[in-house]
Amino acid sequence: MELSGKRILVTGVTGTLGLRVAKRLVPEALEVRGFIRNAERFAEFESIGMKPVLGDLTDQASLEQAMEHIDWVVHCAAYLGDDPLLAYQSNIEGVDHLATVALKKNVNILHISTTSVYGEPAAGHLTESTPFAVDHSAPYIETKIRSEQILNEYATRGLDVRILRPGAICAEHDSHWGDRQVRRMQKADCVTWVHPDDVVNWIHADNLVEMVYLVITRGQAGDVFHAVDANIPETGFRMRLIEASGKPYHVPNRVAERPTYATDKIRSLGYRPVRSFDETMHVLVALFNSSDGDLDGRI
DSSP states (O other), rough: HHHOTEEEEEOOOOSSHHHHHHEEEETTTSSSEEESHHHHHGHHTTTTTTTEEEEEETTTHHHHHHHTTOEEEOOOOOOOSOOHHHHHIIIIHHHHHHHHHHHHHEEEEEEEOGGGOOOOOOOOOOOTTTTTOOTTTTHHHHHHHHHHHHHHHTTTTTOOOEEEEOOOOEEESOOOHOHHHHHHHOOOSSSSSOTOOOEEEEEEHHHHHHHHHHHHHHHOTTOOOOOSSSSEGGGGOOOOOOHTTTTOOOSSSOOOOOOOOOOSSGGGOOOOOOSSSHHHHHHHHHHTTSTTGGHHHHH
16 A cells, blocks of 8 residues: 555554654655644644644544644653543553544554553463453553453454554664663663563664554555564673673563564564664763763664
């Protein structure tokens, strides 16, 4: 499928992933809209060729307006915290509103989920058919599971839903698993949150954007893909960052988490990474020698 002639709405454009997705789609799509809650950033988004539209996922009327004449929604927005009410409003109520309007207006949805729908397994090899960790107590995990279930219910009524489940999304700028790890280590007296025996299901944010593009243009209704570049041992990832930080280190008192995630299915669409783990680590390590921790904003 070609993107030319298509109008696409991207949610979560103020976050790590959404803005990157919008920038990737702007050159090819007829129109890319960014769904935001704050009008103060309109000029910033307009400058990159995106049309910002004001609204909130909990306000179905605003979604009705934002999705007028839209062909696709790339749903990147989510609440990642521990507040049960906020998690419900964003990840359950918001998704239900989105699906309701999409079904009504014949709009396709690409939903950015998470590998956390499997819970927090200590071991094993997980594929896209691995059962969900239903009844998990963490608000984020519980509500992200429910959001997929809601979308699957709408799919039985004819909604075209496709799902990507990212692992640890890493980038050199504005990323929990990237530059924010560096800053956290710089501020810490002792690094206590990294277990050396863990395995991380690593994905670069730019590579995830390419997966989004491929799932829209080459995928099919009902497709579900892991968005994982590689299963990286912490000895090759954050333990290297700790070494670069020069900070003391203490092993956390918990069981190591060493599950691996299947990475082959997304490659059936022709996926090839545009950013490598090694080049990303080179930049992250260099941040420790940068006075502002940002390498002048280069990513």
